[in-house]
Amino acid sequence: MKLPENLTQKLENRKQNNSLRQLPSFNNLVDFSSNDYIGFSKSEAIFKQAHHYLIENDIIQNGATGSRLISGNHSLYQIAELFIAQFHGSESALIFNSGYDANVGFFSAVPQRNDVILYDELSHASIRDGIVMSNAKSYKFNHNDFEDLERLILKFPDTTIYIVTETVFSMDGDSPNLEELVALSEKYNCFLVVDEAHTLGVFGEKGEGLMQYLQLQDRIFARIMTFGKGLGCHGAAILGSSALKEYLVNFARSFIYTTGLSPHSVSTILTAYQHLETEKETIEKLRQNIVFFNQQKNLLGLKPMFVRSKSAIQSAIVPGNKNVKQLAGQLQDKGFDVKPILSPTVPEGQERLRFCIHSYNSQEEINQVLNLLGNFVF
Missing domain, CATH: 3.90.1150.10 (Aspartate Aminotransferase, domain 1)
Incomplete structure (x- = not known):
């Protein structure tokens, strides 16, 4: 069946603009493109230890079998989430299937109608997609410009405000002044949410991320840690209070309505975190x-x-x-x-x-x- 004409035209426009996306072929070139910052995706030790952990604990299972709220909440989830929470100095951790799922789940569920979301203009597409699904009003502030952010905050007195940024931005590689941002958030009683996708495995003595490196982790509302980059595997976790975890389990649709990760995936996450302790x-x-x-x-x-x-x-x-x-x-x-x-x-x-x-x-x-x-x- 032919593609509808309007879709064909969109593809043609991409070709004309030299912006058509295509899946690349595998190559053996020197790697300056992947997010595998510390080589964990190629680690034979992590690969073997994750498999050995499953065998040793008699977990012979290929899939989760269902969503975590039905049949997919296998025992490894609790073990991994406890380890992750302790590693990051957080009250709780909730694993999602990907960083995209975590951001979409959080921002579509947490900010409510009549709340306001203020987000950096260069925030990742997954953050913006989640914001679009939210019932809250949203406004972007100029990149890393806290004068512009404060100007927006002052427009919404007596309002629940969520401030959203990334600790390292994926396209520019730069970082905001996080100490200043935390202070600004506290000054106006805002809820600060940070995406740490590109800092796990990179910043901190054990690769804990930039917020912990700066010892700011106890002064923010939530952190999103993504495992597909520095950790070299797949998935993500939202770090925050136990109450936030309970809320997400009940209202984050990208968590509720999807099959859980396989035991092998969660074993790899746990093993990779354990390796951060020694790498x-x-x-x-x-x-x-x-x-x-x-x-x-x-x-x-x-x-x-x-x-x-x-x-x-x-x-x-x-x-x-x-x-x-x-x-x-x-x-x-x-x-x-x-x-x-x-x-x-x-x-x-x-x-x-x-x-x-x-x-x-x-x-x-x-x-x-x-x-x-x-x-x-x-």
């Missing part, structure tokens, strides 16, 4: 590589191209979908997997190459890819 050298190697990348881009005169970032995400602005795709192709032809980020994923004119730094990248690889970038650009 301090790997996390430190990632930090050293981030510092080295920043030093080298400065030495090569590339700093003006890049968004300021101290995280594992380093973005070089190359305006125009055609231009950034061409430059990415040149780097890939030389053996480096660097992906272009196109509009409309980012605003037109802000297209970019996004370099993701890993603990397993060598300094030689970092040097080579930045030298190639300089040669192609200048």
Whole structure:
């Protein structure tokens, strides 16, 4: 059956704008594109230990069999959630099937009619999709601009206000001033919610995330931790009070109306968290590589191209979908997997190459890819 004409036209528009998305083929290029910051997705030790844990505890089961509220709440969930809560210094943790599910579930269920959500304009699509599903009113504030945020707060006296941000933004790799944001939130009795997708495994002595690294975890309403990046597996957890967990179990539709994760998935999550306790050298190697990348881009005169970032995400602005795709192709032809980020994923004119730094990248690889970038650009 043919695709409806209006859908065909939308695809054609994407092709004309050089913005058509396509699934890439697997490659053996040097990895500067994945979110596997500390290499956990490829860890043979985690793979074997997660499997061994299931065998040792006689958990021979391929699937959850149903939603967690019916038949899918296998014993591993309680063990993993308790470990995660203790690891993050939180009263409770509730595992969701993905970071997208966690954000959609939270923002569609928690803010109520007559409440207000104030969110950073560069918040991830999953946050914005959840906000669209909410009955609350929502307004965006300028990126990391707390004067603009305070201006909005003052418009809504005697109102329940949720402030939403990310500790590291996925496209720019930058971070807000979290101490200032927490203080502002407390000043006006707002409920602060932070997405820590890109800080787990990256910041903190054991990769606990940026809020714990700054010792701010007890002064916010909720944290969303995503496992598909630094933890190298799949799923997410919402951290907060026991009352918040109880509320989400009762009202978060993306939690209620879906089959739970398999025991193998939850075993992998638990095992990966246990490895964070002992992987301090790997996390430190990632930090050293981030510092080295920043030093080298400065030495090569590339700093003006890049968004300021101290995280594992380093973005070089190359305006125009055609231009950034061409430059990415040149780097890939030389053996480096660097992906272009196109509009409309980012605003037109802000297209970019996004370099993701890993603990397993060598300094030689970092040097080579930045030298190639300089040669192609200048």
